[in-house]
Amino acid sequence: MEKLLLVDMDKCTGCKQCSLACSLTKEDLFDPARGRIKILKREDIALGVQLLCEQCEAHPCIKACPDGALSRDTKTGIITVDMEICTQCGSCVESCPYHGIRSHPETGVPLICNLCKGDPYCVKHCVPGALLWVKRTDELFTQKKKLRSARMAAYKDIKKEVA
Amino acid sequence: MYGHQGKILHVDIGKRKSWVEELPEEWRKLYVGSRGINARILWDYCKDPEITWDDPRNIIIFAPGAVTGTTAPASGRTSVTTVGCTTGLYLKSNTGGHWGAELKYAGYDHLVVHGVAEEPVYIHIQDDLVEVLDAKKLWGKDIIKTDKLLKKWHGDDSRGLYIGPAGENLVRAASIQCSVYHAAGRGGGAAVMGKKKLKAISVKGTHPIQVKDPAKFAKIAEEMRENLRADSGAQGLHQFGTSASVAGVNELHAFPGKNWQTGYTENVYPLTGQALVSEGYLKRRVACFGCTIACHRYSTIDKGPNAGIASGGPEYETFGALGNGPGIINTEGVLLANEMCNRLGLDTITAGGVAQWAIESYLRGVLTKKDTNGLDLGWGKLPELLKVIEALALRKGKLGDLLGDGLKIATKKIGHDSYKWAVMNAKGLEQSNVETRSAKAYSLAFAVNPRGNDHLMTETFAEFGTSPEAVAVIEKITGSKKWASPHFTEYRAEIVRWHEDCYEITEALGFCVFTSTAAFGVNPENMARLYAAATGIELTEEEMMRTGRRVCTLEKAFNVTRGATRAHDNLPWRLMNEGAASGPLKGAMNSQKELDGMLDRYYELHEWDKETSWPKRSTLEKLGLKDVADYLGKLKKLPKE
Numbered sequence: 001m002e003k004l005l006l007v008d009m010d011k012c013t014g015c016k017q018c019s020l021a022c023s024l025t026k027e028d029l030f031d032p033a034r035g036r037i038k039i040l041k042r043e044d045i046a047l048g049v050q051l052l053c054e055q056c057e058a059h060p061c062i063k064a065c066p067d068g069a070l071s072r073d074t075k076t077g078i079i080t081v082d083m084e085i086c087t088q089c090g091s092c093v094e095s096c097p098y099h100g101i102r103s104h105p106e107t108g109v110p111l112i113c114n115l116c117k118g119d120p121y122c123v124k125h126c127v128p129g130a131l132l133w134v135k136r137t138d139e140l141f142t143q144k145k146k147l148r149s150a151r152m153a154a155y156k157d158i159k160k161e162v163a
Numbered sequence: 164m165y166g167h168q169g170k171i172l173h174v175d176i177g178k179r180k181s182w183v184e185e186l187p188e189e190w191r192k193l194y195v196g197s198r199g200i201n202a203r204i205l206w207d208y209c210k211d212p213e214i215t216w217d218d219p220r221n222i223i224i225f226a227p228g229a230v231t232g233t234t235a236p237a238s239g240r241t242s243v244t245t246v247g248c249t250t251g252l253y254l255k256s257n258t259g260g261h262w263g264a265e266l267k268y269a270g271y272d273h274l275v276v277h278g279v280a281e282e283p284v285y286i287h288i289q290d291d292l293v294e295v296l297d298a299k300k301l302w303g304k305d306i307i308k309t310d311k312l313l314k315k316w317h318g319d320d321s322r323g324l325y326i327g328p329a330g331e332n333l334v335r336a337a338s339i340q341c342s343v344y345h346a347a348g349r350g351g352g353a354a355v356m357g358k359k360k361l362k363a364i365s366v367k368g369t370h371p372i373q374v375k376d377p378a379k380f381a382k383i384a385e386e387m388r389e390n391l392r393a394d395s396g397a398q399g400l401h402q403f404g405t406s407a408s409v410a411g412v413n414e415l416h417a418f419p420g421k422n423w424q425t426g427y428t429e430n431v432y433p434l435t436g437q438a439l440v441s442e443g444y445l446k447r448r449v450a451c452f453g454c455t456i457a458c459h460r461y462s463t464i465d466k467g468p469n470a471g472i473a474s475g476g477p478e479y480e481t482f483g484a485l486g487n488g489p490g491i492i493n494t495e496g497v498l499l500a501n502e503m504c505n506r507l508g509l510d511t512i513t514a515g516g517v518a519q520w521a522i523e524s525y526l527r528g529v530l531t532k533k534d535t536n537g538l539d540l541g542w543g544k545l546p547e548l549l550k551v552i553e554a555l556a557l558r559k560g561k562l563g564d565l566l567g568d569g570l571k572i573a574t575k576k577i578g579h580d581s582y583k584w585a586v587m588n589a590k591g592l593e594q595s596n597v598e599t600r601s602a603k604a605y606s607l608a609f610a611v612n613p614r615g616n617d618h619l620m621t622e623t624f625a626e627f628g629t630s631p632e633a634v635a636v637i638e639k640i641t642g643s644k645k646w647a648s649p650h651f652t653e654y655r656a657e658i659v660r661w662h663e664d665c666y667e668i669t670e671a672l673g674f675c676v677f678t679s680t681a682a683f684g685v686n687p688e689n690m691a692r693l694y695a696a697a698t699g700i701e702l703t704e705e706e707m708m709r710t711g712r713r714v715c716t717l718e719k720a721f722n723v724t725r726g727a728t729r730a731h732d733n734l735p736w737r738l739m740n741e742g743a744a745s746g747p748l749k750g751a752m753n754s755q756k757e758l759d760g761m762l763d764r765y766y767e768l769h770e771w772d773k774e775t776s777w778p779k780r781s782t783l784e785k786l787g788l789k790d791v792a793d794y795l796g797k798l799k800k801l802p803k804e
Contacts, residue, residue, distance in 0.1 A: 013457035015450035020234045023371070024381060030233045031268070031371035041320075043261070043343045044310060046449045046461035046475065105369055124385070125234060127392050127455035128401065128448065 002136040005120060006144055007050045009151045011130035014041050014048030018122035018131060022113075025121040033105050036113040037122055037131075040099075042158055049154050050130070053079060053100040053113040061112075064095030070110075079112045086110070098148065099155060165375040166229050166697035167191060171204075172271040174286055174293060176361055177219065177278030181293040186272055192700055193787060195671035195707075196229030196272065198255055199714040201244035204275060205253070206717060209246055210794055212724045216248040216351070217358045219279040225324070225364070226273040227263030228673015230697050231452070232372040234381065236388040236684070237675040239264050239452030241341065248351035248358075249335045249513075249569050250590045253613045253721040255620070256349050257670055258324075259451030259459065260342030262366060265322040269368030276361060285325075285363040287317060290370065298362040303328060305506045306340045313365045325363035326353040327508020329556040333357050335569030336513035336555060336593075340505065344475020345451065345459070348510030350592060350614050351569070375699040383693045388455050390684030395630055397682035400458035401448060403436030405479035410435050416746025417598035420487040421542055422519035423586050423737055425744050426598055433494040434482040436460070442494060449475065454675065456682070462498060469495055474502035477511070483596030484515025485552075489522060490542030499545070500552060507556035512617070516593030517566040517573070518551045520585050529579045536560035569593070586735045590615040590727075600738050601748040602626065602649035604658045607761045610732045611659070613718045621666040622680040623658050632683035650748075652757055656764035664711030671710065713786045716769065716778050720791050723800050729776040732762060772802030779804050 019035030055077025069085035088108030241263030247254025329337035330353030337353035450457035554563035571591030592615020599606035604623035628647030742750035783792035
């Protein structure tokens with residue numbers, strides 16, 4: 001059964017359980033900076049914006065990599081990094097239109113969500129339901145894109161204000 | 164190190180130097196973390212009773228919990244400990260927000276601030292970089308502007324803790340704000356910072372936190388998370404915030420109004436969390452770090468003359484202290500007062516407490532317009548209330564100075580029996596908005612609270628028996644379900660004793676006390692297991708609870724050095740001498756006789772001396788506090804055995 005991850009900013013309380021859960025399942029420790037999902041937090045307006053790989057159709061990260069270290073599963077859209085090839089240059093991080101990739105604080109390799117290969121660990125931790133792992137329908141796919149647009153608009157506003 | 168980061172950061176802001184001390188292994192076993200270890204540090208540095216709140220030797224300690232920064236649900240809280248300025252006694256205040264987790268990621272379990280700066284300073288921490296920097300540009304600025312500047316200088320992802328103008332002005336009602344809208348509000352810790360000329364602490368950190376057994380830890384954290392997900396109390400807190408309970412409390416005629424002269428308000432709906440939602444004020448449900456409940460609110464006014472007003476809250480306590488208390492039965496009115504307190508850095512509970520006392524004093528003719536900055540005070544007068552709040556924060560005019568010192572000092576200045584309607588006990592902290600006349604464990608807990616009478620050193624909500632989980636807690640303590648009713652005086656000492664320990668370990672680990680004493684997803688048994696998985700330190704449930712008891716006794720001992728006796732463990736005059744105004748509990752009162760009965764049993768359970776309330780040498784030694792006993796002996800403050 002094909003599933004998709006709905007990421008709703010309006011339900012996000014900014015707690016960072018998702019980032020912590022991610023760092024735990026991937027690296028056996030707790031560090032929000034090592035989460036493949038990240039919360040961009042604006043404390044004064046109490047906003048949390050979730051940022052992560054969207055398995056998007058355009059996937060400019062693949063092309064941006066000068067060494068061809070990134071590959072994409074055509075069925076699931078999941079991006080995989082070949083650690084042997086990756087030079088930690090950061091080109092993929094820069095190229096992502098959804099600000100969904102960042103570099104590992106220690107090793108510099110890109111951190112890209114792989115949906116835990118079909119059972120995202122973060123979802124169980126999101127009690128308010130801002131992250132939902134649901135059966136894919138056309139309607140929900142459209143909904144996912146709408147939620148993403150709202151997050152990207154908020155991201156832009158935040159960055160504009162800070163700059 | 165596992166669980167803890169293993170480091171205590173000391174900063175002397177007078178000498179502008181810092182040093183790091185290893186976290187003693189023994190303390191992790193005896194005091195666990197946060198509030199517990201803070202109590203030990205405060206004892207070690209400030210036990211000498213000559214060290215008053217404003218003495219340069221007073222220290223202020225900030226500490227996230229032993230499991231803060233992990234997926235343990237709602238474990239992101241921070242204890243702040245110092246010699247309190249409102250009571251002159253032991254003060255622990257506790258805040259949510261995201262600052263504490265950041266301190267831990269910077270590599271520190273505790274931050275101890277020593278000394279006094281000559282000019283305003285702030286502390287900047289970025290992992291190993293620790294600086295005491297000039298705060299001239301921040302001094303005088305409100306909380307919102309201070310946060311903005313700190314983020315401009317140190318990054319949008321830095322986290323701040325700060326005082327506003329109220330703290331700078333040494334106002335007792337001042338609050339330490341954290342992550343903008345969260346607060347270590349009670350007891351005047353912000354005035355201690357103000358006295359030290361410490362405006363803010365900005366933190367950013369990159370050190371991960373590791374636990375001893377990640378798989379086991381994740382499993383126990385999941386169990387707690389799922390308990391809370393299923394808990395009706397936690398669900399209500401998420402949906403409608405702390406003020407979800409206002410209507411229910413009002414139905415019990417236990418929602419204090421007009422300075423505790425009423426308990427029931429006809430149309431209370433505007434003061435509820437439900438109204439924040441239905442009237443469109445609620446913009447977002449907000450979580451502290453790692454919290455799966457998210458009871459905090461972010462509310463805005465979008466229309467009308469007050470459009471643009473936005474802030475965190477209001478909480479239950481604020482709807483009480485600045486709404487029902489002064490008679491402002493109006494959502495927008497409370498939003499305005501709340502926003503002003505958050506911005507100027509005031510604790511809404513104390514701000515409301517002193518404002519209500521001022522209103523009643525004026526209506527009784529004890530204060531006149533000469534004392535009130537010309538204000539014609541009265542119940543339900545919003546513009547006047549806002550002027551009182553402003554005067555309080557800025558110590559404006561005669562009124563600002565009078566209220567700025569808190570009711571303990573103000574009632575002495577004014578005389579005329581004005582202590583009779585100052586709702587505080589002998590320790591001198593303005594009471595939180597809980598009706599103790601009809602809840603007997605609460606009344607005992609409020610009386611013995613080392614920092615003054617409020618619900619934030621222990622909470623005995625379970626005595627109401629409002630859910631099967633609450634009843635189960637009471638049954639566990641007393642052996643019978645039948646004691647799950649707040650009007651009994653029997654077994655209240657047992658209930659308070661158990662909750663003191665549970666509350667303490669909850670805070671030592673960094674959990675929000677809602678998880679264990681308002682909702683029931685976290686408990687001593689699963690906390691002991693979690694602590695072992697986090698640190699490798701195996702404590703049984705009983706041993707874990709014993710660390711709580713050790714800390715409560717140490718906190719008590721600290722107050723004994725400052726002259727605390729049994730007489731300090733009392734209740735406000737009004738609640739001891741005037742009956743509840745209406746409802747099924749009409750006429751209900753706290754009385755000295757009733758309290759004495761509960762106190763005797765409480766001291767007995769603690770193995771403290773009944774006459775003086777002081778801990779005995781044998782008790783202290785049994786708890787591993789021989790050095791404390793020796794010091795109290797030197798002060799001649801050990802009871803006869």
